[in-house]
Amino acid sequence: MSKIVNVIRMKCPRCHRGMLFTKQNPYSLNDGLKMPDNCPVCGQDFKIEPGFYIGALWTSFPIVIFLMTLLSVFFLVFVKMQLEWFFVTITVILFSLQPIIIRLGRAIWINIFVDFDQDAENK
Numbered sequence: 001m002s003k004i005v006n007v008i009r010m011k012c013p014r015c016h017r018g019m020l021f022t023k024q025n026p027y028s029l030n031d032g033l034k035m036p037d038n039c040p041v042c043g044q045d046f047k048i049e050p051g052f053y054i055g056a057l058w059t060s061f062p063i064v065i066f067l068m069t070l071l072s073v074f075f076l077v078f079v080k081m082q083l084e085w086f087f088v089t090i091t092v093i094l095f096s097l098q099p100i101i102i103r104l105g106r107a108i109w110i111n112i113f114v115d116f117d118q119d120a121e122n123k
């Protein structure tokens with residue numbers, strides 16, 4: 001459970017205190033996805049190996065599928081939106097959420113490989 005909370009808060013998977021991303025705002029144009037090399041609190045390596053976050057595609061893809069399912073049910077079943085407008089709307093929504101989805105995918109990905117360590121700060 002704490003892993004899920006930690007993913008949403010986008011904190012270091014090891015100490016749960018250091019921030020995973022340099023900027024708090026995911027829509028910060030040039031550095032919205034920038035991450036420090038190491039956790040500023042416990043020193044955990046955030047770039048575990050070259051191309052580590054390519055694997056995060058596997059964790060952001062299910063988020064997109066989940067969102068598409070929710071949006072499809074909402075717009076097609078409840079709003080009864082026309083199909084042409086539905087495709088425009090869903091494209092705009094998913095495109096504008098992209099920075100958040102990528103961040104979540106990366107946060108989930110690193111949380112899969114690094115576990116919480118209570119004494120992380122003291123090492």
Ligand SMILES: [Zn+2]
Binds near residue numbers: 016018
């Ligand atoms: Zn840390």
